[in-house]
């Protein structure tokens with residue numbers, strides 16, 4: 365007897381060169397077999413997928429399920445668990461939060477996802493100052509692993525550090541084989557293509573996850589086409605040292621905080637305004653919101669949603685300008701180019717398709733990838749490589765991203781005519797059906813150093829090994 369049979373599934377599993385109609389069976393949370401015909405009387409539960417796609421669950425290497433903490437400008441990102449599960453994702457790297465906030469959020473509002481978390485570096489909060497010594501950085505890496513993070517993120521667009529300190533942090537994280545991600549930007553260069561240009565030197569001989577490549581090709585310095593090409597050239601140059609992802613949503617996520625002179629504080633938000641000719645100050649924000657360029661992020665029915673116009677201005681003012689915003693600044697030209705570009709050996713230049721979503725309502729990786737398939741820009745196999753297989757290798761989750769016998773039964777089911785995920789499973793357990801989250805809690809992915817913290821949390825956990833990740837191979 366097997367626990368679950370997904371019959372008549374169009375299974376796409378590039379790792380095992382499977383692409384066609386099969387029955388997929390699951391036992392004890394693992395893939396049992398993928399074969400042409402299973403005896404359905406042998407299945408505890410049988411679901412006829414009627415030709416819908418069944419792919420290894422989407423692994424999102426850049427989303428947000430917690431905030432760094434210690435300040436007020438972030439809304440509660442734990443709503444993101446249900447939001448991202450409802451889009452069909454099964455595994456998430458919470459890219460810059462705080463492992464205790466993430467795990468608390470998983471308990472309250474979890475959706476059955478596998479989640480790893482990295483700690484965002486905010487001077488005065490998660491790192492003592494902007495100029496930490498090597499010893500201090502080393503202790504921060506060590507502390508965060510023990511807290512249940514798998515590594516750190518440098519928040520160059522929000523809390524930029526000097527290029528030297530940025531480089532020191534990468535070095536120390538590499539030394540302890542912790543995950544290290546960079547949102548490009550330092551005290552010398554912005555969160556744009558100029559900032560990306562200095563990253564090879566900052567990386568030195570190290571390893572680095574360069575986050576959301578598309579966000580440095582928004583046409584701030586040159587045109588989008590040129591910036592996308594330059595970004596690809598930089599990645600090619602750093603092929604053996606960087607892992608990268610790009611997302612496909614048109615909106616970004618930032619914050620409209622203004623200082624006492626009424627000027628916008630954050631580099632990313634200033635860029636969003638100036639790129640469309642708005643002043644980077646309170647007046648510019650008011651104009652942008654009233655003209656429908658930009659929206660405020662608000663909670664509606666336990667999910668984060670967007671509002672524009674007068675309503676958005678009112679909520680921004682009532683929060684004393686400390687309000688999360690989204691602007692439609694990501695070009696489909698860069699998204700297309702960065703997603704589809706390949707090396708001559710057929711490997712993708714940008715490893716994975718991410719969402720940069722979670723609590724931001726832009727969990728569109730699967731549906732936008734399916735539109736690229738419909739358009740003919742990606743084959744189904746290539747779509748699965750970008751959504752599941754490459755990200756599994758990126759993170760060293762070698763028992764995910766494919767349907768080999770004994771692999772974790774993490775499955776995303778996609779209705780091809782809708783172009784959307786309609787069902788998903790984690791470890792053989794259904795977590796989403798018809799676009800609605802049907803599970804709680806989750807599976808916390810940690811490093812061995814975080815074992816005690818994970819045990820004390822009471823959450824199910826799994827120890828992962830970054831020595832097997834593409835970042836450190």
Ligand SMILES: [Zn+2]
Nearest residue numbers: 426428459720
């Ligand atoms: Zn992000």
